[in-house]
Structure formats: structure tokens, C-alpha cells
Amino acid sequence: MAKEPVRVLVTGAAGQIGYALVPMVARGIMLGLDQPVILHMLDIPPAAEALNGVKMELVDAAFPLLKGVVATTDVVEACTGVNIAVMVGGFPRKEGMERKDVMSKNVSIYKSQASALEQHAAANCKVLVVANPANTNALILKEFAPSIPEKNITCLTRLDHNRALGQISERLKVQVSDVKNAIIWGNHSSSQYPDVNHATVKTPAGERPVRELVANDEWLNGEFIATVQQRGAAIIKARKLSSALSAASSACDHIRDWVLGTPEGTWVSMGVYSDGSYNVPAGLIYSFPVTCRNGEWTIVQGLSINEFSRKKLDATADELTEEKALAYSCIS
């Protein structure tokens, strides 16, 4: 017997990332090939016609798993009954804008969307914030939706995690599916720390540490980190547009692993509400290594953190603490 459809909200759905994401959701990439879905798409009134065009295309594609499409500019209608919320909509930074201006606009957006979600989403709705500044937008959302369990509010660092796996696979000339257990610590920004100290590669001789196979600590501590941190900018330079394809794909990976569980022996990176693990201040949305089971994530504990890593973990935590202060000052 077919499963009951799951309602998935995508905000900012008329934009680039939304356009890449919605067909992935409709094909079962996010929740599994046997899980029917109903898409809720939200955007702002200037984008209403384009949003309707996306809805028309979703109807035109005759997706077997897609049991309904709601395209709306009304946040209440968008949030009603949703089980998964992917927040792609936000105010992009424009040339000449100060950080405080962008922060200020996004804080208002996420404050009001928090309210709508809290009041209208289904119980146990899982939230993924993609729009930047992702961690702080997620934190604002959490603070203004106190009845949404804090464990249900996350931000996307899976893109950086996948980028790290990709860079290792290219360096070692192995299949990316044979590389695992990279970690992205901290903020989805240029202060993120891509850590491969515990990453491994499947080889004919068994699982080997990445550090051993790369045999170039200078590269791993230098160029590799910078490449992953700045990959977003490199994509914009090449395409003249930001990364929609890979961001959408990573959003699907994030939700799928969260809901369906991570494979045995493998962890992934998710921006989650810090509980003080690894001496990261509690009360931040910080990217950690996590495993997922039965629809819940758990931070991987007990990983050794060397001095180099400690500095990086702390630096990105400091940036998040600053962003949090900036965000609060905008609310006052």
C-alpha cells in the first residue's frame, strides 16, 4: 500500500536553488523513491508569476510521486501541515550593503517565518535553513519558534561536506563514494573548518585514513581548507550565478540522511543546536559530525581534536557568537 504523502515546504521557491530543488523532491531524491510528497512553495509577491510557472512545470512533468503542489505568497498557507521545511528564501547581499544591513533584513524574515511555522506546521516538523547567513538565520528561527523542538532546527553544511569529499576524491583519484567521514565544523561561511583528520577512503586493502593516503599535511592544512571554504565564490566566478545544483542536491542529502538514517560507520555534517560538545559554546547553531537514526541526529562524540583543529573550531565559534550578537542588536 502506498505511503501517506509527506508535505515539504520550500521557501524562496521561485529562485535558482528552488528550481533545482523541487524536481529532486518530486522524484523522491529527498525522502525515498517510495515516498509520495506534496510540495508547498512560497515566495514573495514580485515572484508570484514566476512561482506559478514553476508550478505549471511541476504539473507538466507528470511526476508519479507528486501528489499536490501549493504555490503561494501567503506564509500561513505555505506552512500549514508541513512535515519538512527547507528555507531557501532570504535577502541576498547586494553590492554596497553592510553585513548589518543584510543581517537586519534576514532577521526580520526569519522571525516572521518562525512564527508561521510554529503555529501551522505539523508536529515534529524538521527544518533546514539554507539561506545565508544560514547558521544565524536558523538561530533566529529557533528563538522565535520556541515550541519547535530545538533538535528539529538545522542549517545546511552538507554542501561544504560534499565539497570536501569531492576535493579528496579528485586529489586521490578515487571514487567519491569511497571517501567518507569528513567533518565541517562551525559556520557555513569562510570561517568553516573542513577537517579530514578522521576521514577515510575505501581501498582494495581496506579503509585507510585520508591523511595517510594524501601524505601532504601542508596541503590538507592549507590549500584544501581554502578551496572548500571558497568554493562558493569559485562557482560564482565560473557560472556568473551561485551554486544551485549542488546546494539543492546537498539539501536533499541532508534531509534524506536525517529522516532515513546514515549508513553504518558513516557520519555527515549538519548545522545543529550546540549542546556544548567539543567545548563549542551551547546556544549556537554550529556544524558538527552527526549520525542519524530513527529520524534523530546525534553528535559523534570522542573524536580527538588536535591543536590546529582546536584553534579552527574556536575561531568559527567566535564568528558565530559575533553574528548572534549582531542579530540580537537588529531585533532591539
Add this chain to the structure above:
Amino acid sequence: MESMEYEYIQLLQKILVVSVSLYLFRKIIKHMASFMNVEKEPLKVLVTGAAGQIGYALVPMIARGEMLGPDQPVILHMLDIEPAMEALNGVKMELIDAAFPLLKGVVATTNAVEACEDVNIAIMVGGFPRKEGMERKDVMSKNVSIYKAQASALEKHAAPNCKVLVVANPANTNALILKEFAPSIPEKNISCLTRLDHNRALGQISERLNVDVSYVKNVIIWGNHSSTQYPDMNHATVITSSGEKSVRELVADDQWLKTEFITTVQQRGAAIIKAQKLSSALSAASAACDHIRDWVLGTPKGTWVSMGVYSDGSYGIPSGLIYSFPVTCEKGEWSIVQGLKIDEFSREKMDATANELIEERSLAHSCLN
């Protein structure tokens, strides 16, 4: 003399025995491998015009297994023109960044030979778009050159039995040109996309009847992927709680089916452009995946789909055109569904779109001289 012949025969026998043994050995290994869950060999999929909108929507679908199945590894070959090289490289970077488990390699190139090398599937999205002020003949002329050159490259470098899907408009005629200049590619392997129109028709029926689109089937798109296409509901059905019912019966509005429904499907592309200011990439890419998947993996029992294929004269359609027909697919081959009743209304529509294709073919041939 005799002993030399004898030795020669003995040698041949040995070669024969060894060859047969190797062949059987290989078959046994493959059979065992399928039990042991060993990964399939990757298939190479070419996408031309890959730096554009449709390409950007299509490549992640291919990389996720939507075109060839969730257990089929793929290697993507992406081709575009020199001005798009940086953007194409950006797409390659994103494909790496997405860490797709099924994606075993990416080739991004402006070189048609490199792009076509050993490809098993070729999706021709690249073409010259019509710009304001351009005459039909100008667009046709440019596309004829493109498809003539790509035909050559494919014929010489693609894997044997490569399956070709032409998406770029004018799709049917581009496919015909490709066929004419790649004579060693079996004509049954060259098709054009009308699955988008087919899916649009299913979508319109599902909206009209307020049923799940997965319960609607067996619409037909006849003819040209243009405004003369004929979306035919005469044999379409809907699964209901009381069994399969004909669409015509459930809609109970032949007037609508013969007029508004047809024009909605025919003009849907323009409606999308009006709403989005860009043409339909998402649904075109998805339909391309459906076209290839059903072709390679087979259509479900009792269901047919629409594909633009080389006409053999079925249904009184002139042979020698790429014309959209209802087809079923099995073991990697399509067959036109025969014996469907064609009423007078349908006959006229089918002939009109055939006539347009004949005209396009003449125009295309005139551009070649």
C-alpha cells in the same frame, strides 16, 4: 599438403574451443556478479548544450539515476561551445561538489570528438535558438549545419547501438538531419522528444478530472514537436475505483477535448515562457529522462508513451520523417502501437502535422545546397 591442412584445422578448433570457453566463462562471472551485488559497468551519457538551462536541470537528474535507474553508474560527457566553456566548467565543479554516488566521471569539453567518444546515450540539447527578427530559414540553416557536424562525430566515435534523443528545436527536423548524415547509426536509434508534450497532456487531464496524474495513461502526441502537434485523447484511460475508464467518457466534453485542451498542450511552452521569462528547463529535462528510461528499461505493461521516431509508414504517415507516434518499449527497442482507430478529426490533424514536417524537411534540404 594434407598434414598442413590438418594442423590448420586443429588450430582453428583450438581457437574455437578457447573462444567459446572464454565467452561462457564471462557469462558465468557476470551472472554470479549480479548475485553478489557487484556494480554495473558505467554507461556514458552525452549532453550537448550542457552549459545551458536544460543541461543544468538535466545533469543532476542523470547523476542521480533518474534516467537509467538507481543502480546504474554513469559517466557524463558534457559538450558546449567555446563562449560557454567557463560556465560549463562551473557545472563540472558543481557535479563534483555534489558527491553523487553514481557519477563515475565527468568530461566537460568543447571538442565534439572527445564528447562523443564511446557514448551509449546522446541527448542533443544544444542548438541555435531563434532570435527576434530571425526568419525560419535562418534558424533552420544554422541548426542544419550543427546537426550535420554532430551526426558525423557521433557516427564515428559513439559506442555501437548508441541511442540518440534530440531535444533542441526544431527537434524532429534536427533529428532527421542527424539521421541523414549518420547513415551508419541505425535509424531506430534516432529519436526526438515529444514526451514533454505527452506528459503535459497527462497533466492537463489530471487537473481537469482532479485525479492523480499517475492514474492517467495512454495519451498520444502525433507528429511534430511544434504547434501543429496533435494531442489525442481517444485512447487515453484513467484508473478509477471502479476500474479503467476512458478519458473521453470521464471528461464528457468532446468540445473541450478537441479545442481548448489541444491548444493548451500545443502552446504550453509559450505559457511557461510568459510566466517565468525563461523556457521550460525543469519539465523538459524530466521528460528527457522519462523518454530514455522507458526506452532502455521498457514501458510498463498496458502503457504506451510518445516518442518522435523514424516513420515506417504506419497510420498512413509518410515514411522518411521523424514523427511522434505511440510506442511501447521492450529490451531497449521501441515499437509503434498498431491498430488504433483513427477518426476523421484525428486523421486531419495527423496529416496536417505530417505536412508541416514535409515542408520542414524541404526547407532543411534546401539549406544544405
